Amino acid sequence: MGLKKAFFLLAVIGLLGALLLTAAVWAACSAIRSGFPAGGMAIGPDGTITFLEEPTGKQRMLSAALGYMQIFSCILFPVCGLAGAGALFYRLKCKAPILILQEGVRRIRNQDLDFSIPAVSEDELGQLCAAFETMRAELLKSNQELWRQAEERKRLNAAFAHDLRNPVTVLKGTVKLLRQGTADEQALSRIESYTQRIEQYVEVMSSIQRLEQMPVCKKEVSCGVLLGELEETARLLAPKLRVSVCASGENADTSPAHLQAETVLLDQGVFLTTAENLIGNAARFAEKEIAIRLDIRAPYLSLLVRDDGPGYPAALVQDGPKPFGKMKEDAEHFGMGLYVCRLLCGKHGGRLTLENVEGRGALATAVFQII
Structure with missing residues (x-):
């Protein structure tokens, strides 16, 4: 049942219960007051006047208290009925989803996405929990993809550095020979060849980065x-x-x-x-x-x-x-x-x-x- 219908139903039940209690209090108070002497006088058919028993002071005080009780019951019971309906509505419909969402927000704030949010109901709050779970799953998927790309980039950089080591070593050795004046005729061609090879490596790395950023247009x-x-x-x-x-x-x-x-x-x-x-x-x-x-x-x-x-x-x-x-x-x-x-x-x-x-x-x- 939706939140609006559930609250309306619980409110109606609370008010009906309050009205029943109010009616019961009125009936009980009236029954008690009917047992007290009415006081005053009674005039018979023949005109005779009979003085009735007067209520005692204690009975008058009790009768007034019963009247106040009847008046207050008309206010107190409906208010309590609505308050009880609200408390029951929160306990049945809101408490569990709110606690689950609060816990989910806390764990996401702490960068912990390794959990799941259960579908507690099919009402609006249950749908909110389901949407939150979808968001968590997508966020986890995005983080895993970012982690995978970071690890892939680490491996790519490591492989790139490893493959560059040999050309750089050859270039350093050739430069050393040139400085010593003991280089052969092929030194310059070797430098040119390995420089082009490094340029090709750099171009390959650049093309890989462009591919990673390239959008897919179907x-x-x-x-x-x-x-x-x-x-x-x-x-x-x-x-x-x-x-x-x-x-x-x-x-x-x-x-x-x-x-x-x-x-x-x-x-x-x-x-x-x-x-x-x-x-x-x-x-x-x-x-x-x-x-x-x-x-x-x-x-x-x-x-x-x-x-x-x-x-x-x-x-x-x-x-x-x-x-x-x-x-x-x-x-x-x-x-x-x-x-x-x-x-x-x-x-x-x-x-x-x-x-x-x-x-x-x-x-x-x-x-x-x-x-």
């Missing part, structure tokens, strides 16, 4: 357009490999033409950046072929990229991609492709999973939320 796009872009990307990144691109849906009997005409709500830029990284990574390790499949199963769209290469390292499959995590030494690649894909999938409400298909190479699955 728009309707047809699967035919996505398939065409996947084919074009594969043709540019893997020109010497055999590439197959296909699409699948929830129903196995769905025709390819129907799948191509189907539209999804997707950030096309995020999707293409992820596809370029996955296809480029597969092209580096594939031996003969790459298989690309677009799988639509609402509320998610999955991009699966499989190659016939040696597969992912066990640590990469188990722990997921990390910043600057190279699968093999390559000066042109910094090991950020899969990390960027994981970051973009997370921003799009999905995830990135890596696995090895026995006898068939590596499989990367990028999932995007399309609702």
Whole structure:
């Protein structure tokens, strides 16, 4: 029952109880006073006058007190009835939600979000508790995301510092040789090469920060357009490999033409950046072929990229991609492709999973939320 109806019902019950008590007091007082002598005189039918018994002083005082009691009961009982209704209303409807909300505010003020607010009722205060619980859960989710980003940034900075150590050491050694006058002809080219490498590291770090701040703007796009872009990307990144691109849906009997005409709500830029990284990574390790499949199963769209290469390292499959995590030494690649894909999938409400298909190479699955 709502607060307004509950208070009205309790107030009516309190007033009815007060009226009943008032009526009982009036009846009791009247019954007591009727037993006292009335006093005065009585005139009979024949004109005879009879003097009645006069009440005593004590009886007069008691009769006056009973009259005052009747008057005060008309005021006291309704007031007490309303006060009792208010106290009962607070105890039944307000006390528990207010205490719960006060405790919740105290814990949130102390940065403690590891609790839950129960749904005490379905009235307005119960709905307020439910809204407060939703707010707490969203706040906890935001804090966890901020903590995750902070930890991710720490790992990124640590990996960046670790990868910069070698170029900086080489540059310091080359400068020392130049000062001593014992440097060879390749000293300047070495300085230029490693300086460019540091610049590339810095550019990679800047691009990661831009990706983290990039908003996700979903728009309707047809699967035919996505398939065409996947084919074009594969043709540019893997020109010497055999590439197959296909699409699948929830129903196995769905025709390819129907799948191509189907539209999804997707950030096309995020999707293409992820596809370029996955296809480029597969092209580096594939031996003969790459298989690309677009799988639509609402509320998610999955991009699966499989190659016939040696597969992912066990640590990469188990722990997921990390910043600057190279699968093999390559000066042109910094090991950020899969990390960027994981970051973009997370921003799009999905995830990135890596696995090895026995006898068939590596499989990367990028999932995007399309609702």
